[in-house]
Amino acid sequence: MTTSNILEKIKQYNTIIIHRHVRPDPDAYGSQNGLAEILKASFPDKTIYVVGEEEASLDFLATMDDIDDHTYKNALVIVCDTANQERISDQRYLQGKELIKIDHHPVVDAYGDIQWVEENASSVSEMIYQFYLEQKNNGLQMTDRAALLLYSGIVADTGRFLYPSTSERTFQYASDLVAYDFDRSAIYEEMYKTNLNIARLKGYILQILRFPPLLV
Numbered sequence: 001m002t003t004s005n006i007l008e009k010i011k012q013y014n015t016i017i018i019h020r021h022v023r024p025d026p027d028a029y030g031s032q033n034g035l036a037e038i039l040k041a042s043f044p045d046k047t048i049y050v051v052g053e054e055e056a057s058l059d060f061l062a063t064m065d066d067i068d069d070h071t072y073k074n075a076l077v078i079v080c081d082t083a084n085q086e087r088i089s090d091q092r093y094l095q096g097k098e099l100i101k102i103d104h105h106p107v108v109d110a111y112g113d114i115q116w117v118e119e120n121a122s123s124v125s126e127m128i129y130q131f132y133l134e135q136k137n138n139g140l141q142m143t144d145r146a147a148l149l150l151y152s153g154i155v156a157d158t159g160r161f162l163y164p165s166t167s168e169r170t171f172q173y174a175s176d177l178v179a180y181d182f183d184r185s186a187i188y189e190e191m192y193k194t195n196l197n198i199a200r201l202k203g204y205i206l207q208i209l210r211f212p213p214l215l216v
């Protein structure tokens with residue numbers, strides 16, 4: 001499996017519907033919508049949809065499309081960041097003509113006509129940028145909005161570049177992405193908002209913490 005196989009498949013379809021996992025996080029939204037933005041910019045004649053349940057805290061990244069069942073007829077379905085089929089948000093993913101899986105989790109469910117899985121990738125957002133880099137000479141176009149989405153996914157899935165999955169390649173891609181025009185501070189502000197109840201719980205735990213721990 002190479003990124004060329006995926007691009008070839010995309011070129012064969014007029015309608016492409018992109019899914020991701022339930023209870024979405026910024027990598028799910030970032031990879032799904034980053035890919036959608038790249039495909040919209042690269043192929044203005046194709047119709048690209050993003051679907052799945054909405055998550056209000058991620059509205060700053062994207063909003064989903066509301067599509068009819070018949071839209072799936074003759075459509076290519078791409079699923080991002082989802083290891084197993086039960087976790088795919090919107091089970092209509094089965095109604096497309098062909099299915100592509102793009103993921104970075106260990107393979108527990110080998111679904112899809114084409115599967116591109118990179119367990120060493122920090123995030124699927126990183127993989128989507130790799131897809132762009134490898135295929136930019138074959139027609140793929142990057143946009144500021146796609147850069148914002150992919151960067152957000154990378155930042156979230158690497159725990160702000162702390163987790164061991166953060167590689168040299170992750171930093172190279174992040175470096176490329178910040179050269180596009182988007183407001184990093186605004187993203188961080190949205191991504192790291194704390195729910196008041198969670199903040200209170202953390203405060204409570206810190207107040208009762210003792211060293212060494214109190215055994216009662």
Ligand SMILES: [Mn+2]
Pocket residue numbers: 027028081104122123124157
């Ligand atoms: Mn992920």
